[in-house]
Each structure stands twice: as C-alpha cells, then as structure tokens.
Amino acid sequence: SALRTASLLLLGRTAVRVQAVLGDPAARLFGLDQGEDPYPVFESVRAKGVLVPSRMGLHLTASHELCSRLLRDPAFGVVPAGALSPVDTTAHVGGRRLMNPVEDSFLVLNPPDHTRLRRLVAPWFTPRGLRRQADMIERVVEEHLDQVAARPTFDLVRDFAARVPVRVITDLLGVPGADQAAFARWGSVLVNALDGVRDMAEMRALHTGLREFEEFLDGLIAHRRRTPGDDVVSALAAEPELTREDLIATTELLLVAGFETTVNLIGNAVLAVLGHPEVRERLLDSPDHAEAVVEETLRFDPPVQYTVRAPSEAVEVAGTRLPRGTPVMLMLAAANRDPAVFADPHRFAPGRPDGREHLAFSSGIHYCLGAGLARMEAAAALRGLFRRFPDLRAAGRVHRRPSRVIRGAARLPVSTGLRR
Numbered sequence: 001s002a003l004r005t006a007s008l009l010l011l012g013r014t015a016v017r018v019q020a021v022l023g024d025p026a027a028r029l030f031g032l033d034q035g036e037d038p039y040p041v042f043e044s045v046r047a048k049g050v051l052v053p054s055r056m057g058l059h060l061t062a063s064h065e066l067c068s069r070l071l072r073d074p075a076f077g078v079v080p081a082g083a084l085s086p087v088d089t090t091a092h093v094g095g096r097r098l099m100n101p102v103e104d105s106f107l108v109l110n111p112p113d114h115t116r117l118r119r120l121v122a123p124w125f126t127p128r129g130l131r132r133q134a135d136m137i138e139r140v141v142e143e144h145l146d147q148v149a150a151r152p153t154f155d156l157v158r159d160f161a162a163r164v165p166v167r168v169i170t171d172l173l174g175v176p177g178a179d180q181a182a183f184a185r186w187g188s189v190l191v192n193a194l195d196g197v198r199d200m201a202e203m204r205a206l207h208t209g210l211r212e213f214e215e216f217l218d219g220l221i222a223h224r225r226r227t228p229g230d231d232v233v234s235a236l237a238a239e240p241e242l243t244r245e246d247l248i249a250t251t252e253l254l255l256v257a258g259f260e261t262t263v264n265l266i267g268n269a270v271l272a273v274l275g276h277p278e279v280r281e282r283l284l285d286s287p288d289h290a291e292a293v294v295e296e297t298l299r300f301d302p303p304v305q306y307t308v309r310a311p312s313e314a315v316e317v318a319g320t321r322l323p324r325g326t327p328v329m330l331m332l333a334a335a336n337r338d339p340a341v342f343a344d345p346h347r348f349a350p351g352r353p354d355g356r357e358h359l360a361f362s363s364g365i366h367y368c369l370g371a372g373l374a375r376m377e378a379a380a381a382l383r384g385l386f387r388r389f390p391d392l393r394a395a396g397r398v399h400r401r402p403s404r405v406i407r408g409a410a411r412l413p414v415s416t417g418l419r420r
C-alpha cells in the first residue's frame with residue numbers, strides 16, 4: 001500500500017543517514033548532499049582497502065584492477081537497479097506489470113537473453129552504422145547553436161547539452177519530431193529512478209512516466225509495422241520472434257542509456273574546459289583536440305559513477321568470502337583515478353598516455369553499446385560550441401544534479417562573450 005511504501009522509503013532514508021554518521025562508506029555515498037564533491041569520499045573508500053564491506057548489505061571497490069576483473073568475470077552477473085531499493089518500484093496497470101528499462105532491459109539481463117537482445121541492436125552502433133549519423137549530429141549541433149547565438153547568456157545544459165542527445169536518439173529510433181519533447185521528459189523521469197525512488201512524488205512520477213511511455217511505444221510500434229522506416233524501432237518491429245515486452249524494454253533502454261549520460265558528458269566536458277584555460281587555448285588552436293578532451297572528461301568526471309555486480313555462487317574476492325548474490329558496488333569514477341593505473345590521477349590532462357584505460361563505459365559483455373555515438377556527439381558539441389563562442393564564460397552558479405549514479409550539472413549558466 002501507499003502508506004507502507006512511504007514508511008519504507010522514510011525508514012530507508014533514515015537508515016542511510018544514521019549509517020553515514022557512523023562512517024559507513026556506502027551510506028556516505030548514498031547520502032552525499034547535492035553539489036558535494038564525491039571524489040574525496042571515493043578516496044576514503046580506496047584508503048580502506050581493495051574490497052570494503054558496508055553495513056548497507058553490499059561491498060564496495062575503488063580498485064581499477066578489481067572493477068575490470070569483476071566486470072569481465074562470468075561468475076559475476078548484473079543486478080536489477082531495484083534490487084538495492086528498500087521498496088518495490090514496479091508498477092501495474094490493469095493487472096499487467098509496466099516494463100522498466102532498469103529492471104527488464106538487456107542492461108540488467110545475463111546471457112543468453114543479454115546476448116540475443118544486444119545482438120539485434122548492435123549493428124546500429126558499429127563504426128559503419130555510426131558513419132551514417134555523423135552528418136545528422138553536426139547538423140543538430142549547429143541548429144541548436146543557432147538558437148542560442150542571438151542571446152548574450154544561456155543555460156548550457158538546458159538550452160544546448162540537453163537538446164542534442166535527445167534529437168540524435170529520437171532520430172535513430174524513428175520518433176517523429178512532435179513527440180521529442182515528451183521523449184525528453186520521459187527520459188529524465190526514468191533516469192532519475194536509477195538512484196532508487198526517494199519519496200511518493202518520485203514514485204508517482206515514475207509510474208506515470210512508465211505508463212505514458214509504454215502507451216506511446218505501443219502506438220509507434222504499430223505505426224512502424226504498417227509504414228517501416230530506416231530506424232531502430234522499424235527494424236525491431238520486423239523481428240518475428242521478439243516479444244512486445246522485449247521490444248519496449250530495448251527501446252526504453254536506448255533512450256535512458258543514451259540520453260542523460262551524453263547530456264552530462266557534454267556538460268562535464270564544458271565545465272572542465274572552462275576551468276582549464278590551457279585546454280581552451282589548445283582546443284581553439286586545433287578543434288580536433290575535442291576528442292582528447294572528451295576522453296579525459298570520461299576518465300576525470302564520468303557521467304556514470306558506478307555500477308553493481310553480484311556473484312551467482314559463493315566466491316572469494318580479495319580475501320573476503322562473498323555469499324551468492326552479495327552486491328558489489330564497482331565505483332567506476334573512483335577506478336578512473338586509481339593511482340596504480342593513472343599518473344597524477346586528479347589532474348585533468350587531455351591526451352595523457354594512460355587516458356583510454358578508464359572504465360567510464362564499463363567493461364566486459366555490458367560495455368556501453370553507445371560509446372562510439374556518445375564520443376561523436378560530445379566531440380561535435382565541444383567543437384561547435386567553442387568555434388562559435390571562443391570566449392564562452394561561466395555566468396552564474398552551477399547547479400549539480402541531485403543524482404548519485406549520474407554525475408553532472410543540471411544548470412550551467414554561460415555568457416557567449418559575443419559583442420553585439
């Protein structure tokens with residue numbers, strides 16, 4: 001019931017606060033204040049050892065070696081996001097359970113289902129598949145720069161970074177232009193649920209978002225069965241053995257995985273450039289430096305901060321026996337600053353020789369399918385932005401997203417520096 005859910009949510013939050021005060025490492029992470037710098041907390045986990053137990057029922061690791069090993073170990077599987085939540089976040093309509101990208105998609109499936117579903121969409125994300133998107137991406141970036149160029153100040157996230165990825169992903173999925181704003185809204189609601197649901201208002205927003213999104217997709221799929229286009233949904237709708245549930249979950253995954261992550265990569269990259277004048281100079285001299293800046297942003301300040309794996313049988317890891325199903329939090333953002341792999345890890349240094357060892361896109365069989373697309377989008381956005389506004393400046397306080405899993409700015413006011 002609603003009352004039971006509300007009290008469980010409250011109990012969960014109180015437990016996190018109490019344990020955080022007692023110094024529990026996972027509770028410190030779950031309880032980070034909005035805008036608080038998480039990197040010192042990561043270092044405190046690293047200082048405690050390779051595998052650190054938490055009273056919240058999981059273990060944590062900041063070790064690059066252990067993160068990459070467990071991500072590639074077939075004895076460790078994925079855990080649905082809801083598994084760490086104190087309440088059941090699944091929603092039902094008329095007795096039927098609504099699909100949920102973080103509970104039902106191949107992101108949270110193990111082989112053989114993972115293999116079967118990932119293979120269906122993979123061709124769209126190969127270098128050859130992506131080459132077809134390059135012109136569209138450049139066009140979308142320029143269109144959105146045109147829209148902000150007339151104003152002396154704008155919000156880099158809301159007016160630019162948040163707009164490009166949703167256009168790219170809706171184009172790929174074959175969503176008609178008029179529905180793109182709704183798509184952006186659903187994307188935000190669903191991605192917020194990655195952190196678990198904090199109160200009843202968020203729970204209701206999630207359920208409404210899921211229901212509307214599912215209704216919309218049913219309509220889109222029916223439409224694409226009648227009039228197929230050159231897009232992902234048309235291709236999936238033509239697969240005879242694919243169930244409605246798999247089709248919806250896969251489409252939802254592509255939206256959720258490809259949207260806010262890329263928004264925050266663009267935002268974090270711009271923040272890093274604004275904070276490092278020498279990087280800006282280099283970028284203005286050679287726009288192709290954008291690729292190195294994007295790569296170093298992925299290492300230094302990754303949009304996805306951690307993921308979770310659990311062993312399918314009892315195992316021993318770093319001298320600790322983990323019973324079957326024990327969640328291990330793999331702190332990707334902390335692994336990316338592991339001094340065992342990265343020289344001077346807290347320095348933002350695009351082009352560093354060890355730069356591509358980062359785990360921002362994970363590793364193993366769940367390695368981000370959209371990594372190439374995300375790199376292309378973010379580099380195009382940076383190149384376009386600083387070509388158009390070489391004197392771009394911060395023009396107000398940065399508001400951080402409330403999320404812990406996804407790191408980035410929610411608002412980033414900038415001035416174009418153009419004289420008028």
Ligand code: HEM
Nearest residue numbers: 106107257258261262265304307361362366368369370374
């Ligand atoms: C998986 C990060 C952009 C599609 C993942 C995972 C990470 C990640 C860390 C793996 C999670 C895990 O191992 O538990 C990012 C970042 C992005 C980004 C940081 C942008 C900066 C995209 C884009 C798309 C996409 C643009 C597609 C349009 C996917 C898919 C998966 C995935 C489909 C699931 C792969 C699987 O389970 O086999 N992403 N992603 N991502 N990502 Fe991305």
